[in-house]
Amino acid sequence: MKAEPEKPVNVLGGVLAPCSREPLTGYFRDGFCNTCDTDFGSHTVCCIMTAEFLAYEKYVGNDLTTPRPEWGFPGLRPGDQWCVCAGRFLQAADEGCGPQVRLAATHARALEVVPMDVLQAHAVE
Template identity: 65%
Template sequence: MVEKDPAINVLGGTLEVCGMSPVTGYFRDGHCNTCAEDRGSHTVCAVMTAEFLAFSKYVGNDLSTPRPEFGFKGLEPGDCWCLCAARFLQAHDEGCAPKVHLEATHQRALDIVNIAILKENAA
């Protein structure tokens, strides 16, 4: 059985829900929970924008195209999604980072992204 890391956000509080429509998270529980097996660190709760979705598709992770065989309708601007922390940082460095829900972003994101960058992009 996979053991989840404690559900604590980047502000030190209880990790809040990121998104239920579509259901997000490494564990598909709506939260940006993580564990040792989550190699991508799906810990940043981000609000999708058209600009970010185009960037993500360009760099090889198409989040906007529906994949019905996986029960995935595709993301649209305004949807909340648990992003890999490194992808968020890459988007930030390229000037197209989405907004972040700090209360729903797991503290493990801080292993990769500085809190100042997260706060700068706070929703």
């Protein structure tokens, strides 16, 4: 059975806005931070990449900068928007290197992991 996205609701209670189509992001690679029960990482937080966050991710074992064409992954650069795992975003925020967040494009399920005040502290809109 193929996994299907949950209802696309953002952390503000509205319709989930797209995060990025270039590069194409999301657990479903649909441009949205959609999720479902098989998304164990909860790729629900729409973040704007910074050099600091990308270096942090590489340091903790998640290299987001190296292209992986076999997975259709172009590698990320500062300024790119990407659906980040909620737990990893919270970890980076706790370490002082959390990137900015687009609340309208962050799925409501992120709130199961990340408190709203933490998301708001990193919000760009």
